[in-house]
Amino acid sequence: xxxxxxxxxxxxxxxxxxxxxxxxxxxxxxxxxxxxxxxxxxxxxxxxxxxxxxxxxxxxxxxxxxxxxxxxxxxxxxxxxxxxxxxxxxxxxxxxxxxxxxxxxxxxxxxxxxxxxxxxxxxxxxxxxxxxxxxxxxxxxxxxx
Numbered sequence: 001x002x003x004x005x006x007x008x009x010x011x012x013x014x015x016x017x018x019x020x021x022x023x024x025x026x027x028x029x030x031x032x033x034x035x036x037x038x039x040x041x042x043x044x045x046x047x048x049x050x051x052x053x054x055x056x057x058x059x060x061x062x063x064x065x066x067x068x069x070x071x072x073x074x075x076x077x078x079x080x081x082x083x084x085x086x087x088x089x090x091x092x093x094x095x096x097x098x099x100x101x102x103x104x105x106x107x108x109x110x111x112x113x114x115x116x117x118x119x120x121x122x123x124x125x126x127x128x129x130x131x132x133x134x135x136x137x138x139x140x141x142x143x144x145x
Contacts, residue, residue, distance in 0.1 A: 049119035053112050060108040063101045070097060 074094050077087070 049115050049122070053115035053119070056108040056112040056115060060105050060112065063105040063108070067098055067101045067105075070094065070101070 071094075074090070077090065
């Protein structure tokens with residue numbers, strides 16, 4: 001293959017595969033990022049992190065409640081059923097579910113404060129980064145004059 005032909009093939013491929021970047025979450029209401037409309041500035045919103053922390057807290061409470069309800073639903077179930085193979089299986093399944101629910105509760109308990117801290121940390125980073133970028137003077141712009 002001749003060098004010129006190779007260069008033409010590369011140019012044709014590059015022309016077919018032009019890439020444009022689009023921020024899908026750039027929206028004015030309820031999104032993860034907003035644009036001020038003047039200069040396309042992005043602003044962080046702590047809402048998703050705070051909402052995730054709230055969900056983790058809700059799951060922690062719900063799994064605790066479910067464990068209690070699961071245990072109480074199985075109380076007295078052995079009366080008259082001792083010796084049945086299914087009773088042993090039922091107890092095994094109960095213990096397995098109790099352990100799973102306990103693990104979910106503990107994980108949510110660990111995640112909740114971390115997610116809240118991320119919202120705080122990102123807000124502080126955004127403020128710091130914003131202050132640093134505003135200090136940059138760009139000639140020929142309103143801010144740079």
